[in-house]
Amino acid sequence: MIRTPLRPLARILDARQKGENPDAIERENKRIRHEQMRDKARVRAEGRLLVLSFFFLCAFTVIGGRMGLLAMSEPSEPRGYAPGAVISASRADITDRNGNLLATNFQTHALYAQPRHMIDPEAAAKKLVKVFPDLKEERLIKDFTGKRKFLWIKKKISPEQMQAVHDIGDPGLLFAPRDMRLYPNGSLAAHVLGGASYGKEGVHAAEVIGVAGAEKYFDDYLRDPANGAKPLELSLDLTVQAAAERVLYGGMKLMNAKGATSILMDVHTGEVISVASLPDFDPNNRPRPLTEGDASDSPLFNRSVQGVYELGSTFKIFAAAQAIELGLFNADTVIDTSGPMKVGGFRIGEFRNKNYGKLSVADVIVHSSNRGTGRMALEIGVERQQEFLKSLGFFEPTPFEIVEASGGKPLLPSRWTDLSSVTISYGHGLSSTPMHLAAGYAAIANGGRVVKPTLLKQSAPQLGPRVMSEDTAAQARMMLRKVVTDGTASFAEVPGYMIAGKTGTADKPKPTGGYYDDKVINTFASIFPIDNPKYVLIVTLDEPVETSGPKPRRTAGWTAVPVAAEMVRRIAPLLGLRPAVEPVNEAVVTLTSSN
Amino acid sequence: MRTVMYILTTLAVVGLAFWAYRENYATQQALSDADKLHANIRDAHDRLAVLRAEWAFQNRPARLRDLADLNFDRLGLLPLHPGQFGQVDQVAYPPAPLLPITDPVDVSTMNYDALNGVAEEVAQ
Numbered sequence: 001m002i003r004t005p006l007r008p009l010a011r012i013l014d015a016r017q018k019g020e021n022p023d024a025i026e027r028e029n030k031r032i033r034h035e036q037m038r039d040k041a042r043v044r045a046e047g048r049l050l051v052l053s054f055f056f057l058c059a060f061t062v063i064g065g066r067m068g069l070l071a072m073s074e075p076s077e078p079r080g081y082a083p084g085a086v087i088s089a090s091r092a093d094i095t096d097r098n099g100n101l102l103a104t105n106f107q108t109h110a111l112y113a114q115p116r117h118m119i120d121p122e123a124a125a126k127k128l129v130k131v132f133p134d135l136k137e138e139r140l141i142k143d144f145t146g147k148r149k150f151l152w153i154k155k156k157i158s159p160e161q162m163q164a165v166h167d168i169g170d171p172g173l174l175f176a177p178r179d180m181r182l183y184p185n186g187s188l189a190a191h192v193l194g195g196a197s198y199g200k201e202g203v204h205a206a207e208v209i210g211v212a213g214a215e216k217y218f219d220d221y222l223r224d225p226a227n228g229a230k231p232l233e234l235s236l237d238l239t240v241q242a243a244a245e246r247v248l249y250g251g252m253k254l255m256n257a258k259g260a261t262s263i264l265m266d267v268h269t270g271e272v273i274s275v276a277s278l279p280d281f282d283p284n285n286r287p288r289p290l291t292e293g294d295a296s297d298s299p300l301f302n303r304s305v306q307g308v309y310e311l312g313s314t315f316k317i318f319a320a321a322q323a324i325e326l327g328l329f330n331a332d333t334v335i336d337t338s339g340p341m342k343v344g345g346f347r348i349g350e351f352r353n354k355n356y357g358k359l360s361v362a363d364v365i366v367h368s369s370n371r372g373t374g375r376m377a378l379e380i381g382v383e384r385q386q387e388f389l390k391s392l393g394f395f396e397p398t399p400f401e402i403v404e405a406s407g408g409k410p411l412l413p414s415r416w417t418d419l420s421s422v423t424i425s426y427g428h429g430l431s432s433t434p435m436h437l438a439a440g441y442a443a444i445a446n447g448g449r450v451v452k453p454t455l456l457k458q459s460a461p462q463l464g465p466r467v468m469s470e471d472t473a474a475q476a477r478m479m480l481r482k483v484v485t486d487g488t489a490s491f492a493e494v495p496g497y498m499i500a501g502k503t504g505t506a507d508k509p510k511p512t513g514g515y516y517d518d519k520v521i522n523t524f525a526s527i528f529p530i531d532n533p534k535y536v537l538i539v540t541l542d543e544p545v546e547t548s549g550p551k552p553r554r555t556a557g558w559t560a561v562p563v564a565a566e567m568v569r570r571i572a573p574l575l576g577l578r579p580a581v582e583p584v585n586e587a588v589v590t591l592t593s594s595n
Numbered sequence: 596m597r598t599v600m601y602i603l604t605t606l607a608v609v610g611l612a613f614w615a616y617r618e619n620y621a622t623q624q625a626l627s628d629a630d631k632l633h634a635n636i637r638d639a640h641d642r643l644a645v646l647r648a649e650w651a652f653q654n655r656p657a658r659l660r661d662l663a664d665l666n667f668d669r670l671g672l673l674p675l676h677p678g679q680f681g682q683v684d685q686v687a688y689p690p691a692p693l694l695p696i697t698d699p700v701d702v703s704t705m706n707y708d709a710l711n712g713v714a715e716e717v718a719q
Contacts, residue, residue: 186657
């Protein structure tokens with residue numbers, strides 16, 4: 001670069017001659033030089049800014065483009081590259097306590113149509129009707145030739161039907177993959193499982209949602225992909241459940257009952273091993289709920305947790321147990337049960353107006369004396385009775401893990417008078433579900449601790465709060481055993497399995513008020529084996545009548561008890577309970593000596 | 596000296612670019628292989644689920660009960676009864692073990708291979 005001198009000699013001399021200040025020339029030249037420098041710097045800065053802005057533009061374009069792509073693209077399944085990460089897109093299975101499948105998923109397809117892409121709508125409709133006879137041809141033609149761009153034709157189709165539709169060969173008929181909920185055991189444990197249906201439906205997938213029972217209660221767990229393929233393990237035992245339902249069905253038919261329910265519960269863990277309610281339904285094809293009439297007539301009605309009944313004399317043991325616990329009586333204390341007995345202006349009578357006279361507390365339970373338990377209740381008093389029943393869970397819906405259970409709220413008297421206290425002591429005036437009763441009896445069976453019935457497999461016994469001492473519970477069990485050996489439940493004697501229990505016969509209340517004369521709810525609440533209590537079995541029959549005798553019999557001793565006894569006979573071996581009485585060994589040669 | 600440096604650097608850049616190019620494609624290939632394997636595992640899971648459902652369906656208590664009734668003449672199966680509990684000394688000595696299975700048939704992939712024939716592709 002040639003530097004222009006600031007003071008060129010020629011111009012300086014020239015200026016001196018003219019008498020001008022030569023410094024002006026220097027300043028002038030300096031200014032020009034500075035202007036040149038400034039222009040150069042500006043050009044360079046502009047260039048840099050341009051390059052920088054170009055890079056910014058590129059970066060923003062890339063980010064914007066990526067955002068646009070993300071916004072426009074279809075969501076895809078997450079890809080688990082990390083080893084060990086199990087993400088399952090499908091709903092988790094439900095199994096019983098031994099891992100037998102109760103509910104699983106099945107890949108199937110839904111059929112939909114895009115009429116715009118159809119080549120020959122009329123022919124396609126005609127052929128579709130041949131594959132699916134329940135479709136209406138006119139309706140299909142109307143849909144295919146009308147303005148609709150999209151319509152679902154069938155929600156679930158079998159592989160054979162899918163092939164038949166493929167063979168029609170119309171490009172406007174398309175398939176959408178579907179996960180279908182399958183209950184391989186049919187109606188087994190239908191009320192517990194409930195059923196499933198579709199939520200949001202798309203062409204690529206549809207969400208399966210639970211609509212009732214455990215499917216709905218555990219919906220969040222079952223749908224959570226993080227649970228992977230881990231099934232929900234219930235406390236039910238498939239084999240026991242099947243046997244119980246079979247026996248209960250036979251019993252219901254033999255006893256001409258309208259409905260029936262049975263609950264088998266482990267008294268230590270609170271696990272419900274089997275719970276049946278009849279009539280039942282197939283959860284694969286769940287019927288619609290009744291829109292009119294009594295909800296309890298629907299097969300969807302779960303009598304075990306929704307059936308709020310007065311459970312009759314089965315309640316008597318609670319009054320006796322509490323009276324013993326409070327030290328007011330013991331099992332041998334004699335109570336005068338002879339009438340008349342009036343409480344709050346209301347006469348307390350006995351079954352068929354019997355008069356038992358003086359009875360010990362144990363005999364009050366054995367003979368099921370209303371006046372006997374009534375007198376105990378009066379001694380206990382209203383508040384202590386309320387407190388006791390509340391601690392056993394009779395004031396709240398059971399915590400059993402199916403959605404219907406929260407609807408089984410017990411009906412309590414609005415004013416708990418002495419009269420209510422007396423009637424409740426023999427099971428009238430307080431309505432609860434058989435599940436409540438099972439939990440109450442479990443407390444007596446396990447030695448006095450409250451257990452909550454649960455549907456989930458447990459690994460350890462529940463150690464709930466204590467409501468009665470071991471000794472009281474043992475005395476109560478002894479009394480219950482006497483009911484079977486000497487009392488109203490003599491049909492419950494099953495050789496090898498010592499059953500203890502209490503019968504309950506309650507007249508059904510009329511919807512208009514008062515009670516029916518010939519409609520009863522019969523309950524047998526039992527504990528077995530009584531020498532080492534493991535299970536509580538509740539059997540309830542709705543409107544049973546036993547007709548083998550000259551007069552129809554409607555007491556629980558004739559209806560619910562034989563059914564429960566047969567159930568124990570069938571179920572106890574399945575539960576691995578060895579009969580206490582050893583089978584008689586036939587004389588066989590087991591050892592011979594050679595000499 | 597400087598020229599040699601320039602040439603070496605250029606060569607290094609070209610070499611690294613070539614290496615990166617190779618690695619890129621190898622990674623993509625590995626990813627797509629992994630995807631294929633994942634898809635295969637998913638398919639196998641689906642098939643297993645179907646087989647499990649089928650097993651549960653075939654072994655549902657109602658069907659087994661009906662089969663036991665139908666074949667009562669041959670099998671004489673009855674529901675478990677309390678009288679069937681026995682003593683340990685009533686148990687017979689175990690029979691000789693069966694010969695080991697040397698030629699197992701994988702039922703779960705039987706139809707799959709025949710229909711698709713893609714399993715070999717992935718195996719390669």
